[in-house]
Amino acid sequence: xxxxxxxxxxxxxxxxxxxxxxxxxxxxxxxxxxxxxxxxxxxxxxxxxxxxxxxxxxxxxxxxxxxxxxxxxxxxxxxxxxxxxxxxxxxxxxxxxxxxxxxxxxxxxxxxxxxxxxxxxxxxxxxxxxxxxxxxxxxxxxxxxxxxxxxxxxxxxxxxxxxxxxxxxxxxxxxxxxxxxxxxxxxxxxxxxxxxxxxxxxxxxxxxxxxxxxxxxxxxxxxxxxxxxxxxxxxxxxxxxxxxxxxxxxxxxxxxxxxxxxxxxxxxxxxxxxxxxxxxxxxxxxxxxxxxxxxxxxxxxxxxxxxxxxxxxxxxxxxxxxxxxxxxxxxxxxxxxxxxxxxxxxxxxxxxxxxxxxxxxxxxxxxxxxxxxxxxxxxxxxxxxxxxxxxxxxxxxxxxxxxxxxxxxxxxxxxxxxxxxxxxxxxxxxxxxxxxxxxxxxxxxxxxxxxxxxxxxxx
Amino acid sequence: xxxxxxxxxxxxxxxxxxxxxxxxxxxxxxxxxxxxxxxxxxxxxxxxxxxxxxxxxxxxxxxxxxxxxxxxxxxxxxxxxxxxxxxxxxxxxxxxxxxxxxxxxxxxxxxxxxxxxxxxxxxxxxxxxxxxxxxxxxxxxxxxxxxxxxxxxxxxxxxxxxxxxxxxxxxxxxxxxxxxxxxxxxxxxxxxxxxxxxx
Amino acid sequence: xxxxxxxxxxxxxxxxxxxxxxxxxxxxxxxxxxxxxxxxxxxxxxxxxxxxxxxxxxxxxxxxxxxxxxxxxxxxxxxxxxxxxxxxxxxxxxxxxxxxxxxxxxxxxxxxxxxxxxxxxxxxxxxxxxxxxxxxxxxxxxxxxxxxxxxxxxxxxxxxxxxxxxxxxxxxxxxxxxxxxxxxxxxxxxxxxxxxxxxxxxxxxxxxxxxxxxxxxxxxxxxxxxxxxxxxxxxx
Numbered sequence: 001x002x003x004x005x006x007x008x009x010x011x012x013x014x015x016x017x018x019x020x021x022x023x024x025x026x027x028x029x030x031x032x033x034x035x036x037x038x039x040x041x042x043x044x045x046x047x048x049x050x051x052x053x054x055x056x057x058x059x060x061x062x063x064x065x066x067x068x069x070x071x072x073x074x075x076x077x078x079x080x081x082x083x084x085x086x087x088x089x090x091x092x093x094x095x096x097x098x099x100x101x102x103x104x105x106x107x108x109x110x111x112x113x114x115x116x117x118x119x120x121x122x123x124x125x126x127x128x129x130x131x132x133x134x135x136x137x138x139x140x141x142x143x144x145x146x147x148x149x150x151x152x153x154x155x156x157x158x159x160x161x162x163x164x165x166x167x168x169x170x171x172x173x174x175x176x177x178x179x180x181x182x183x184x185x186x187x188x189x190x191x192x193x194x195x196x197x198x199x200x201x202x203x204x205x206x207x208x209x210x211x212x213x214x215x216x217x218x219x220x221x222x223x224x225x226x227x228x229x230x231x232x233x234x235x236x237x238x239x240x241x242x243x244x245x246x247x248x249x250x251x252x253x254x255x256x257x258x259x260x261x262x263x264x265x266x267x268x269x270x271x272x273x274x275x276x277x278x279x280x281x282x283x284x285x286x287x288x289x290x291x292x293x294x295x296x297x298x299x300x301x302x303x304x305x306x307x308x309x310x311x312x313x314x315x316x317x318x319x320x321x322x323x324x325x326x327x328x329x330x331x332x333x334x335x336x337x338x339x340x341x342x343x344x345x346x347x348x349x350x351x352x353x354x355x356x357x358x359x360x361x362x363x364x365x366x367x368x369x370x371x372x373x374x375x376x377x378x379x380x381x382x383x384x385x386x387x388x389x390x391x392x393x394x395x396x397x398x399x400x401x402x403x404x405x406x407x408x409x410x411x412x413x414x415x416x417x418x419x420x421x422x423x424x425x426x427x428x429x430x431x432x433x434x435x436x437x438x439x440x441x442x443x444x445x446x447x448x449x450x451x452x453x454x455x456x457x458x459x
Numbered sequence: 460x461x462x463x464x465x466x467x468x469x470x471x472x473x474x475x476x477x478x479x480x481x482x483x484x485x486x487x488x489x490x491x492x493x494x495x496x497x498x499x500x501x502x503x504x505x506x507x508x509x510x511x512x513x514x515x516x517x518x519x520x521x522x523x524x525x526x527x528x529x530x531x532x533x534x535x536x537x538x539x540x541x542x543x544x545x546x547x548x549x550x551x552x553x554x555x556x557x558x559x560x561x562x563x564x565x566x567x568x569x570x571x572x573x574x575x576x577x578x579x580x581x582x583x584x585x586x587x588x589x590x591x592x593x594x595x596x597x598x599x600x601x602x603x604x605x606x607x608x609x610x611x612x613x614x615x616x617x618x619x620x621x622x623x624x625x626x627x628x629x630x631x632x633x634x635x636x637x638x639x640x641x642x643x644x645x646x647x648x649x650x651x652x653x654x655x656x657x658x
Numbered sequence: 659x660x661x662x663x664x665x666x667x668x669x670x671x672x673x674x675x676x677x678x679x680x681x682x683x684x685x686x687x688x689x690x691x692x693x694x695x696x697x698x699x700x701x702x703x704x705x706x707x708x709x710x711x712x713x714x715x716x717x718x719x720x721x722x723x724x725x726x727x728x729x730x731x732x733x734x735x736x737x738x739x740x741x742x743x744x745x746x747x748x749x750x751x752x753x754x755x756x757x758x759x760x761x762x763x764x765x766x767x768x769x770x771x772x773x774x775x776x777x778x779x780x781x782x783x784x785x786x787x788x789x790x791x792x793x794x795x796x797x798x799x800x801x802x803x804x805x806x807x808x809x810x811x812x813x814x815x816x817x818x819x820x821x822x823x824x825x826x827x828x829x830x831x832x833x834x835x836x837x838x839x840x841x842x843x844x845x846x847x848x849x850x851x852x853x854x855x856x857x858x859x860x861x862x863x864x865x866x867x868x869x870x871x872x873x874x875x876x877x878x879x880x881x882x883x884x885x886x887x888x889x890x891x892x893x894x
Contacts, residue, residue: 008837009837009839009840012837013839015839016840022843026847037795041798043798047797047799317825317826317828321844322837322840353707353836354837355830356826356830356831356833356841357706357783358783358826358830359783359784359787359788360824363787363794363796376706379706379707379708380705380709380710382708383709383711388708396709396712397712400712400713400715400716403698403699403701403704403716404715404716404718404719406695406696406698409667433836433838434835436842437838438842438874438876438877439877441672441673441869441872441873443672444672444673444674444675447670447671448677448678448693451674451677452681452693453695456681456693
């Protein structure tokens with residue numbers, strides 16, 4: 001089920017029509033980046049922690065098959081049912097089958113970007129299963145029939161007045177009340193009823209420990225726990241890359257995760273699920289969905305180290321000013337832009353270009369993914385695979401010819417300055433976007449090359 | 460179901476595509492714990508919306524403080540034998556967490572606390588029921604001062620290979636800032652968390 | 659010591675003043691500088707657009723022009739970074755951005771320059787995060803700034819504070835036209851930060867970022883000017 005969508009530039013252009021909202025979005029996310037800075041500067045060992053996390057994840061990628069088998073064996077030992085899904089469709093079918101086996105038509109689900117990636121909600125809905133997202137931000141976008149625009153802050157694109165209106169329509173709150181405290185309390189009451197009545201709860205997985213077979217789920221709201229502990233069946237969906245070797249490695253990751261994400265020292269809840277509760281079931285679904293393909297791309301495999309903190313989004317000057325939906329992918333921002341082309345190179349060919357390659361993303365990444373380098377490399381791959389637009393190809397060839405010939409270059413330079421000086425409105429269409437909001441420099445009388453020839457005799 | 464085929468094919472692709480193995484880092488560098496753990500724990504817990512009482516005294520005194528802090532409370536619950544004795548709670552074994560839906564205050568003992576983030580480590584044997592620390596309106600945790608550690612590295616050293624079926628680090632009340640980044644305490648779980656650090 | 663001066667194409671064509679200042683500054687510091695006349699471009703505009711495979715001839719020309727020198731110096735962090743990361747030739751070991759060359763090779767401790775103005779320092783991303791010309795705000799590491807230290811040697815200069823000390827200006831090569839809305843908004847925001855803090859000039863190590871901000875300043879009708887670092891350091 002592929003939706004037709006516009007490219008990032010166009011969607012970002014739409015977002016920019018409301019400058020106040022852009023400013024608000026930018027400043028709010030920058031504020032979170034500032035909180036992150038404050039938190040990480042309290043740990044003098046921060047950069048060494050990042051190194052350690054990166055090394056642990058590198059090690060995992062080099063031994064992933066061994067650790068997956070070890071994890072599976074321990075999870076089975078713990079009484080957990082383990083499933084393997086090659087792709088999104090198989091993942092969704094497994095979830096559906098578990099629902100059928102329980103004879104249950106309603107599910108409560110806490111945040112899982114993997115299930116967004118797999119479009120699980122849509123799939124289950126088509127099969128008559130009702131899914132209620134329990135993370136407040138996710139519940140809000142679900143009521144709005146939208147996708148999350150940020151992996152940690154799903155409704156960061158929404159103003160409280162819009163949320164108040166959604167609650168008025170769907171949850172019957174009084175019209176015009178958009179007080180966050182009031183709205184949150186309304187959601188608390190609404191979702192408590194859901195937690196108490198749902199027999200199946202699905203959660204994501206932040207870390208899966210090979211040596212013990214336990215999974216760790218991190219939330220601030222407590223929604224994963226409320227769902228899982230009150231249901232008869234707990235389903236946890238995880239990508240194959242969530243594995244870490246030992247429990248002691250959690251010390252490194254839990255110190256990094258939330259400081260990077262929101263500037264908190266740790267999430268309110270870091271829950272370690274090892275065995276099912278007495279008389280109940282726990283299922284873990286281990287999902288590939290393109291990850292093994294990414295593992296086989298040496299330039300891009302280390303994107304699999306991502307722990308989904310969202311720091312690269314908060315720091316990204318482009319993300320902050322284009323909004324998560326402009327990336328038309330479950331995971332937006334810089335990390336989404338290097339993960340998405342692996343899923344569908346044609347559909348996401350625009351994303352690696354939605355960046356200035358400023359490099360801030362790589363610097364905040366707690367597992368040191370070279371995000372901006374991968375954006376650059378994806379551009380090369382996308383062009384080579386033939387997904388660049390035709391006009392771009394022609395203009396680049398002209399540029400290449402000009403820049404590899406001194407004569408052609410000097411001639412073009414003269415013409416270029418001529419054009420800018422005397423006919424700024426007659427300039428070629430391709431350059432027009434510059435003029436929309438910016439002027440070009442005034443043309444100098446002579447180029448440096450010409451000046452040098454006149455003023456220095458050396459050559 | 461094609462699960463077992465998928466298992467083999469995933470593991471096969473991983474084996475084929477994985478990079479060369481690299482060594483795991485040595486984490487001993489991060490163990491350096493002589494910080495003023497109690498002060499730090501109290502400060503951080505305050506920063507994240509929790510509250511700490513640092514005191515000497517008995518469980519009875521703890522309970523009288525709680526009753527003072529929560530004058531409105533109707534149902535107080537604990538699965539800890541000492542607390543239950545002090546509260547004179549009759550023994551009940553609820554079949555499921557649903558039974559705690561009307562608990563105003565849950566009192567739970569923690570194995571230890573972590574100074575750098577204000578978290579306490581609680582396992583299911585101390586909870587009685589896994590749902591309890593989440594479904595209650597207010598959470599009270601008792602931890603011995605001698606069991607405060609500086610960072611998560613010491614925390615996992617302390618956990619070691621101890622046995623549990625479920626365990627959680629809990630740091631402060633349940634919270635959300637999903638609506639315009641306005642912080643609200645009491646998202647789905649407890650609206651407050653009080654930690655008694657027993658000297 | 660012989661130094662080949664590499665002048666990026668857009669500096670050659672639009673901002674010869676920055677190149678002249680670079681040349682004069684190096685000469686003033688006693689360096690034997692020459693400008694190979696047949697140079698064009700580092701190839702970055704194509705490579706960043708995904709066409710690195712078309713840069714072969716451009717690279718060959720670059721190597722031909724500069725192979726004979728002990729060092730290559732350019733008044734641009736971005737072009738130098740591109741050569742360093744993508745040319746895969748020994749020449750990438752001896753190319754320096756101007757402020758790094760002054761700091762690391764010439765070990766400049768004082769300059770006879772004077773510039774009695776309020777100046778905002780723009781940290782161009784490629785120079786800062788790519789070449790580590792200054793410490794980056796994301797890292798937990800000691801502060802330093804090569805261009806900043808050089809500016810501090812200038813008499814009368816007042817460096818103004820900024821709310822966001824190292825946010826990208828949004829130029830990004832072809833990004834400035836392919837992502838017009840976001841690019842321009844980034845530029846507007848960056849310029850506003852300087853204006854808010856009373857800058858009379860915005861300086862930096864990369865004319866491309868400055869060109870972007872100049873485009874916005876001009877459109878706004880602002881009197882604030884952009885000026886390359888070399889022009890301040892070469893000021894009398």
